[in-house]
Amino acid sequence: MSATLHGKVAIVGAADTEVGVITHMGATQLCVDAILRALTDAGIDKEAVDGLVTCNSMVEPYMYHAEAVAEYLRVFPRYCVSIGAGGGTTFTALHQAASAIASGICHTVVIAMADNIRSGLSRERALAIQSSSGHPQFERPYGAPVAGYYALIAWAHMHEFGTTPEQLAAVAVSTRKHAVRNPTAQMRTPISVEDVLNSRLIADPLHLLDCSLVSDGGAAIVMTSADRARDFRQPPVYLLGVGEGHRHEHISQARSLTTSAAADSGRRAYEMAGVRPRDIDFAELYDCFTPVVLIELEDLGFCAKGEGGPFVAAGSIEPGGPLPVNTHGGLLSHCHPGNPGSMFALTEAVLQLRAQAGERQLAKAEIALVHGQGGIMSSHCTVILGREKNR
Amino acid sequence: VNVPPTKFVPVPTAETAEFWEGCSRHELLIQRCADCAAYQFYPRIMCVVCSGRALQMVRASGRGVLKSFTIVRRAVSEAYAAEVPYVVALIELEEGPTLMSNVIGCVVDEVCIGMPVEVVFDDWSEGLSIPKFRPFRA
Numbered sequence: 001m002s003a004t005l006h007g008k009v010a011i012v013g014a015a016d017t018e019v020g021v022i023t024h025m026g027a028t029q030l031c032v033d034a035i036l037r038a039l040t041d042a043g044i045d046k047e048a049v050d051g052l053v054t055c056n057s058m059v060e061p062y063m064y065h066a067e068a069v070a071e072y073l074r075v076f077p078r079y080c081v082s083i084g085a086g087g088g089t090t091f092t093a094l095h096q097a098a099s100a101i102a103s104g105i106c107h108t109v110v111i112a113m114a115d116n117i118r119s120g121l122s123r124e125r126a127l128a129i130q131s132s133s134g135h136p137q138f139e140r141p142y143g144a145p146v147a148g149y150y151a152l153i154a155w156a157h158m159h160e161f162g163t164t165p166e167q168l169a170a171v172a173v174s175t176r177k178h179a180v181r182n183p184t185a186q187m188r189t190p191i192s193v194e195d196v197l198n199s200r201l202i203a204d205p206l207h208l209l210d211c212s213l214v215s216d217g218g219a220a221i222v223m224t225s226a227d228r229a230r231d232f233r234q235p236p237v238y239l240l241g242v243g244e245g246h247r248h249e250h251i252s253q254a255r256s257l258t259t260s261a262a263a264d265s266g267r268r269a270y271e272m273a274g275v276r277p278r279d280i281d282f283a284e285l286y287d288c289f290t291p292v293v294l295i296e297l298e299d300l301g302f303c304a305k306g307e308g309g310p311f312v313a314a315g316s317i318e319p320g321g322p323l324p325v326n327t328h329g330g331l332l333s334h335c336h337p338g339n340p341g342s343m344f345a346l347t348e349a350v351l352q353l354r355a356q357a358g359e360r361q362l363a364k365a366e367i368a369l370v371h372g373q374g375g376i377m378s379s380h381c382t383v384i385l386g387r388e389k390n391r
Numbered sequence: 392v393n394v395p396p397t398k399f400v401p402v403p404t405a406e407t408a409e410f411w412e413g414c415s416r417h418e419l420l421i422q423r424c425a426d427c428a429a430y431q432f433y434p435r436i437m438c439v440v441c442s443g444r445a446l447q448m449v450r451a452s453g454r455g456v457l458k459s460f461t462i463v464r465r466a467v468s469e470a471y472a473a474e475v476p477y478v479v480a481l482i483e484l485e486e487g488p489t490l491m492s493n494v495i496g497c498v499v500d501e502v503c504i505g506m507p508v509e510v511v512f513d514d515w516s517e518g519l520s521i522p523k524f525r526p527f528r529a
Contacts, residue, residue, distance in 0.1 A: 151461030
């Protein structure tokens with residue numbers, strides 16, 4: 001094995017802001033609020049932070065976002081960067097921050113992301129921004145909303161493997177079952193497959209309830225070297241493996257519509273962690289639209305290629321299933337403030353691994369897999385976390 | 392004043408001007424590598440297969456098949472609302488490259504993966520025509 005981050009760093013603080021519809025704070029305030037909460041959770045002062053990683057806000061963008069947040073906090077980090085990889089940003093940021101710590105650039109990094117696209121943007125503007133990942137000359141003129149881009153992969157999956165709209169709906173239904181158990185989730189009313197199929201068609205075959213939420217909120221984590229992790233007040237959560245995969249930017253350039261670079265990122269993360277899919281107790285997967293979860297389950301090796309639909313319809317990812325997925329409620333039911341969305345998957349994984357997840361605490365939570373993807377199945381990053389430093 | 396909402400209008404660059412000029416003549420142009428004969432779309436300064444720089448713009452047959460599609464029921468913006476429901480599709484051209492477009496000239500429910508299509512041009516303004524596709528009936 002070449003240079004590896006296995007067991008080198010740990011998450012020692014994690015916190016979310018309020019999420020949903022937040023009208024009393026702007027995007028920058030939410031980001032700072034998340035940082036203050038994560039520092040409290042870790043039991044450290046802001047002066048202990050020597051690295052800061054953020055992602056830009058759509059509502060309150062800065063030319064240099066991380067610099068602006070550092071200035072707001074009045075901290076003077078030696079490593080300060082904002083990262084943009086769409087929905088994959090969270091884990092790409094974690095990969096970068098872990099590398100910075102492991103190589104000695106800095107010791108204690110805060111990763112913080114927040115936005116308020118629900119309250120801070122008009123509906124029309126939010127739609128336009130979300131679809132702006134389309135190529136300006138060769139995709140956007142054709143008028144697909146972001147759901148339309150993902151519908152292209154959904155239909156390809158249905159055509160190739162016989163996946164059904166009911167199986168897509170089962171992803172939303174399973175996720176809502178988890179959200180019902182999470183008091184902070186934005187949507188907590190149980191839904192059925194029929195509810196999903198009876199909701200308005202947005203872009204065939206995707207219905208409204210196949211689509212994630214539009215929300216306000218943010219979250220932050222504190223990460224440090226494994227050697228120092230025991231000095232903090234929370235039980236450390238160790239990074240066991242991380243890997244990325246990148247195959248395209250625009251969906252019209254994708255080599256495959258039904259196999260994604262999650263296959264690459266997953267393979268790299270498993271290899272570093274020294275674990276296999278069957279060793280994973282629970283997963284937090286990127287669920288901006290229901291078909292994405294099916295493809296991730298397949299590409300990350302939890303079921304065979306093309307079997308994602310039957311796997312989910314059998315209840316596999318529900319509470320009590322063999323692989324609980326998105327135990328906080330995911331982007332579909334917990335909250336989705338844009339690029340920061342995966343942060344909540346990360347903070348949820350930390351809570352579960354610390355056994356602090358309240359009534360939704362899983363009986364077995366020793367190894368977690370979290371995965372983010374950004375663009376239209378473009379940038380992928382898989383992270384494997386554990387309660388113990390070594391596997 | 393009520394300014395009418397505008398669609399996302401492509402703005403040609405030095406790299407894509409020749410493509411859009413072709414469209415204005417109702418010709419679909421793609422690139423062919425003079426060294427390895429690979430076709431590619433969108434226009435680039437290099438061949439993605441052999442990294443060669445000897446690329447030529449050639450006229451594509453304009454025929455292809457649908458790789459995937461969706462029927463948009465909720466328009467991306469007001470400018471597209473009048474056309475709902477409309478089809479956005481990925482078309483694999485006979486020469487190999489894939490591009491995104493709309494499928495027009497048929498009932499949306501008739502559209503299916505594998506359907507043969509041919510290019511047709513939608514004139515948006517003087518000098519700007521957008522390549523779209525319609526069912527190809529031999």
